Amino acid sequence: MPAVEPGHPDLRLMNTVLRQFAISAGLFVSVLAVGCRSREAQVAAMPDWLTKRGQLETRMASLSPAYHDFRFTDRSDSSGITFTYRIVDDAGRNYKAVHYDHGGGVCAADVDGDGRPDLFFVNQLGNSELWRNLGGGRFENATDAAGLRTDDIIGVTCSFGDIDNDGRPDLFLTTVRYGNRLYHNEGGGKFKDITASAGVGYVGHSSGALFFDYDGDGLLDLLVANIGRYTTEEKGAGGYYVGLPDAFHGHIYPERSEASLLYHNLGGGRFKDVTAEAGFRDVSWSGDATMIDVNGDSRPDVYLLNMQGSDHLWINDGGRRFRDATAEYFPRTPWGAMGVKVFDYDGDGWLDLYVTDMHSDMFAEVAADNWNGETSKSNPAFMPDMVFPKGKDGFVFGNALYANRGAAAAKGAPRYEEVSDRAGVETYWPWGPSVDDLNADGWDDIVVTAGMSFPYRYGTNSVLLNEANSHFLQAEFTLGVEPRAGGVTEQAWFTLDCAAKGKDAGTKNCEVCAKPNAAALGCRRDASGQLVMWASKSSRSAVILDIDGDGDLDIVTNEFNARPLVLVSDLAQRGRQHSLSVRLHGTRSNREGLGAEVTLVLADQRKVVKAVDGKSGYLSQSDLPLFFGLGTADHADRLLVRWPSGKTQTVQGPLAAGKTIEVTEP
Numbered sequence: 001m002p003a004v005e006p007g008h009p010d011l012r013l014m015n016t017v018l019r020q021f022a023i024s025a026g027l028f029v030s031v032l033a034v035g036c037r038s039r040e041a042q043v044a045a046m047p048d049w050l051t052k053r054g055q056l057e058t059r060m061a062s063l064s065p066a067y068h069d070f071r072f073t074d075r076s077d078s079s080g081i082t083f084t085y086r087i088v089d090d091a092g093r094n095y096k097a098v099h100y101d102h103g104g105g106v107c108a109a110d111v112d113g114d115g116r117p118d119l120f121f122v123n124q125l126g127n128s129e130l131w132r133n134l135g136g137g138r139f140e141n142a143t144d145a146a147g148l149r150t151d152d153i154i155g156v157t158c159s160f161g162d163i164d165n166d167g168r169p170d171l172f173l174t175t176v177r178y179g180n181r182l183y184h185n186e187g188g189g190k191f192k193d194i195t196a197s198a199g200v201g202y203v204g205h206s207s208g209a210l211f212f213d214y215d216g217d218g219l220l221d222l223l224v225a226n227i228g229r230y231t232t233e234e235k236g237a238g239g240y241y242v243g244l245p246d247a248f249h250g251h252i253y254p255e256r257s258e259a260s261l262l263y264h265n266l267g268g269g270r271f272k273d274v275t276a277e278a279g280f281r282d283v284s285w286s287g288d289a290t291m292i293d294v295n296g297d298s299r300p301d302v303y304l305l306n307m308q309g310s311d312h313l314w315i316n317d318g319g320r321r322f323r324d325a326t327a328e329y330f331p332r333t334p335w336g337a338m339g340v341k342v343f344d345y346d347g348d349g350w351l352d353l354y355v356t357d358m359h360s361d362m363f364a365e366v367a368a369d370n371w372n373g374e375t376s377k378s379n380p381a382f383m384p385d386m387v388f389p390k391g392k393d394g395f396v397f398g399n400a401l402y403a404n405r406g407a408a409a410a411k412g413a414p415r416y417e418e419v420s421d422r423a424g425v426e427t428y429w430p431w432g433p434s435v436d437d438l439n440a441d442g443w444d445d446i447v448v449t450a451g452m453s454f455p456y457r458y459g460t461n462s463v464l465l466n467e468a469n470s471h472f473l474q475a476e477f478t479l480g481v482e483p484r485a486g487g488v489t490e491q492a493w494f495t496l497d498c499a500a501k502g503k504d505a506g507t508k509n510c511e512v513c514a515k516p517n518a519a520a521l522g523c524r525r526d527a528s529g530q531l532v533m534w535a536s537k538s539s540r541s542a543v544i545l546d547i548d549g550d551g552d553l554d555i556v557t558n559e560f561n562a563r564p565l566v567l568v569s570d571l572a573q574r575g576r577q578h579s580l581s582v583r584l585h586g587t588r589s590n591r592e593g594l595g596a597e598v599t600l601v602l603a604d605q606r607k608v609v610k611a612v613d614g615k616s617g618y619l620s621q622s623d624l625p626l627f628f629g630l631g632t633a634d635h636a637d638r639l640l641v642r643w644p645s646g647k648t649q650t651v652q653g654p655l656a657a658g659k660t661i662e663v664t665e666p
Contacts, residue, residue: 046487047458049369054477056371061478066465067439068473070574071480072555072567079547079566080139085540086125087561088154088240093494093509093533095454098243099205099230100124100176102287102338103431103540105619106558107158109169111146112189117545117624118142120171121558122155125238128173132189137548137568147191152239153178159621161211161220161614164269165591169623174206174224177231177241184269199271204258205230208288208619212300213590213644214278215319219265220590223302225286226258249387250285251308257283260304262322279321282312288432290340290615291595292353294329294415298646300595301325305337307359308387310394329415330402335380335388335395336360339432339618343444344609345423346470350404351597351611353416356430356448356618360397366428368457374428375474377421399426403470424472429459429538432618436544436553438479440571440579440629442608443468447481449618451538453560455522458489458536461557481555481567484537491562493535496523509533537562543616545624551577551658553627578633581625581660584612588645589665595644598626603633603654630657639663 061068091100104122111118116133123129128150132142143149154176160169168185175181179201183191195201200222208225215221230250231241250256262280263271275281284306291300292313299316306312311333314322326333336359345352364382366373377398385392401423402416420426431449438445443466451459460482464472476482483489497503498510513523513531522534539557547554552571557564571577582600584593596612608628616622630636639651643665651663 046483047368047489050460050483050487050489052369053371053460054483057474057477060473061475064465064467064473065469066467066473066475067441067576068465068475068478070439070569070571070576072569073480074485074565075137075568076563076566079137080134081119081131081564081566082141083121083123083129083131084563085121085123085559085561088124088238089236090240090243091124092454092535092561093504094236094242096243096245097248099227099247100240100243101453101560102156102207103560103619104128104155104558105158105541106543106556106564106617107160107171107620107622108543108545108556108616109160109623111169111171111185111191113168113187116549117547119543119547119556120148120158120160121564122158122173122619123150124154125152125240127151128153128155128158133547135549137566142189146189147193148183150181153181154240156207157209157619159209159211159614160623161222161594161621162591162623163211163220163265164267165218165586167591169592172200172209172211172222174209176205177203179203180206180209180224194269198269199273200224200263202226202261207286208305209621210289210291210302211614211621212291212302212594213265214262214300214302214316214322215264216299216644216646217265218586218588218590218645219267220592220594221265222263222271223289224261224263225289225304226260227287227307228258228283228285229256249308252387252389254283257285259283260286260289277321279323280314282314282324284309284312287338288340288619290342291613292342292351292611293595293597294325298642298644300644303340303353305340305355306333307336307338309335311337311355332394332396332418334360334400335397336362338430339448341433341435341446341615342611342613343435345401345444345466346403347443347468347606347608348404348406349599349607349609350406351609352404353400353402354425354433354435354446355400355402356427356433357396357398357400358430361429362452375424375426377426396420399430401425419470423470424474425464427462427464429456430462431540432542432620434542434544434555434617436627437579437629438463438544438553438569438571439465440552440577440631441466441468442602442606442629442631444610446472447542447544447555447617449539449542449557451536451560453538454493454533454535456536459538461539461542484565488537490522490534490536493522493533493561496531496533498531535561539565541618541620543620543622543624545616545622546627551579578630578657579628580630580636580655580657581627582639583625583660583662584641585662585664586643586645587665588647589643592623593641593643593665597642599640599642600628600655601637601640602630603635603637605637625660633657641665
């Protein structure tokens, strides 16, 4: 990289970012005095602002119609899962504003056909891991037995999809410059690397991956979202490529772009890059994408996120080509989009779109006790003009919830209305939304993973309970998702050697440790006198599923630089579990039915609509049955399926609660 001259816009932006880091570090939670205490003794008591926020949520819940008399409990230890997400130095010791701090995904699928969902955790350093579900909420590490060892490939995304319709979910992984990987499920929980023969081993700065059948031939195609070049040729510890010093605003340099890739499934485990011939030319700095049928033609369109600029809607034109139709449907999109989910939030039978925006929250400090600030849109006045090469107009600076107005929309008017503030779904430092019916009342709820870790203060994960009135209740404290077990909000991040000739001498970290308020900034000594930098905990991705087979929905996260959270619900034990699951088996359509729309007609004739899209959170695609809550009813009336092939099917009831309905396409 050439030297950056004083006054250069790159340097001005970096100074802005570093100032913000310093402000955020100063807001670190209160810590105990240092002295000669052990590391454990140096962990602070739960911050007072968390306690007060929990009290406020309790009062709000008492006035809400949403059922909330159940709890999640952290069962990470008893689950047997010992996976730990390990970060590269650019996300820790040598922290810089580079995309390594975005973390990795967690995916679920029944990989061995025993009827229980297994878990796959993506890692940055070290090995990504497959954990086999033993039943009763217990898991065992099956990575090596499955043939999935992937040491130090700097992983990002996992996506499960049945590429050859043999009834077994295959696995696709993306990496940062170590080549993307495709593993075929051979049966019995064994996988085989078929990347080379499949032709999907692109080497670059890849992120999210989406399996979907864009041409309706019954075979799953693949979209890979690429971010853009944000690394140098230098390698750091563990073999990762060191990030560019100005990576955060690399999107303003067209030469650094990496177009996202569209692969057509040719059959026989082979794919063809059809990005150019399909007209799918998108050079957004994209982290993820989802399928969505915006025009009701039964062909999956693509909503592609842009983490630093406008999102893009690509309309599927007859299963052959795509065209950018963003302005027709979404004239204003979030500026810093991270996660996306399609679901019917208001129960009107039309599928809506929820987009989380994290990057808009990165420029202005919001105090930990300022809940109103966290649930309000960001102010673009705090954002440097240089990161907006086309100006700041036309953006939503925060989360967006697009309500699908369907046939009720006036002729020529936008089909989608942005209602996030009205619905109460603005959150702080969000990554990805996971959506499902946590309380089984027939209305889908939202889990949003959040937080930035080093060097920022602690940020809470959000649980938004659907109040069935086009509004959501903030309920992470009410349901026990927050605070974390023991009220812990921080952890040891890395050790430092700041002695005169130590390896860290003269670094900014050692400068922090030399300050009188070093402990408040996260630098403390352990019992042996070694300097340890502490940082706040944070989550990245989450999947909602029933891990213990009791019928209710649990939550599993992939944490940043830490072990997962395994949050187990007690809804079933409280006698409130009335639900059923639906598993599709395509014949003319792809085997999983990805792209189908399923409508459950409840006993009172209310309709619950769900999309079969596999999206389960940030950087993740899972193969799970659809879950439908029935409220207090013990059955549903009937089930309607609109298959990706365009065919419709009705399954007549009554459909009893507690069952899994297997639907095969005729």
